[in-house]
Amino acid sequence: MPHPLTDALGAALADADTGALRRATARLVEVYRSGAPPSTQVLADPVAAMAYAAYRMPATHAALTRALGEAGGLGALAGIRSLLDVGGGTGAALWAVAEAVPELERATVLDGSADALALGRRLAGYGPPVVAAAGWAPVELATRPTLPAADLAVVSYVLGELAEERRADIVDAVADAAGRVLVVEPGTPRGFAAVLAARDRLAAAGWHLVAPCPQPGPCPVAARSGDWCHFTARLERSALHRRLKGGALGHEDEKFSYVLASREPLPHSDARVLRHPGFRKGMVTLELCRSDGSAGPQIVTKRDREAYRRARDVDWGDAWGEPGGPDAAHPR
């Protein structure tokens, strides 16, 4: 069944000129290819905003959904009633959080692109009530802005668009405004570096890391040369996406890095699976990030029946082991 966001995109973009969208998509692919911060507003006109919504929003929505699913599995989304989507563009996080948090009552999307905000509002009109009722407002993330208070702030695929020296200010601004902060970036070395800097800043300020990290000390993955912590989210490509971008596959795998941190202690996982598990007869090899600050392989054999049964079910990005932290009651 098509996702409601796919339906909304199909409806909102039904009359758009496919040729113009295709050209705008090609321009966005070019801008995002390097991963370097763009020097000017990328979503600078209505067609660019539509191309972004058609070609990137389903992927950022999928990454957010996966990250929120991990947090939800730990019980770390309880008590969220309000959302602030900072640099929210066309509202990917709004849709994802509304799905992951049924108790969500209100949401605000802030962005520097008037065209992204206008399209996001239009798309949201096709969404469930809390999505349709969201507020949309301009923001300039050039200095440390004062942001409205919310239970959760999401900064998704935004830090990488800001000059490096601006990012800490924005992390501080969202931490001032919200009790929980979710940062998501592309699953590239650059994207991971932006997430790591946010993670370390929040941890240094006394915030608690919920996911994916099992501990707030130095990141053991960052210490490994040529490695970076990232995960993947699979999404079906819509007919619209295939029309704009071509490609034979019916799906794509969005690689992303993320961190969810909380001002108050929340449950977190004991360990995190960092790769697709390796399967051999009677044996599963898990590459783990552990709460003792180490990362490395762990072999689970059939002799440990319970662990072996669980190891055969986990995948890259899943929590592993007994959860830690207060009121932890969601073993995986």
Ligand SMILES: C[S@@+](CC[C@H](N)C(=O)[O-])C[C@H]1O[C@@H](n2cnc3c(N)ncnc32)[C@H](O)[C@@H]1O
């Ligand atoms: C790659 S899009 C991400 C949109 C959305 N968060 C998502 O995950 O799909 C980056 C967004 O950041 C916004 N942005 C970039 N620099 C900004 C700035 N200095 N002030 C306000 N918004 C900015 C852009 O307008 C754009 O909507």
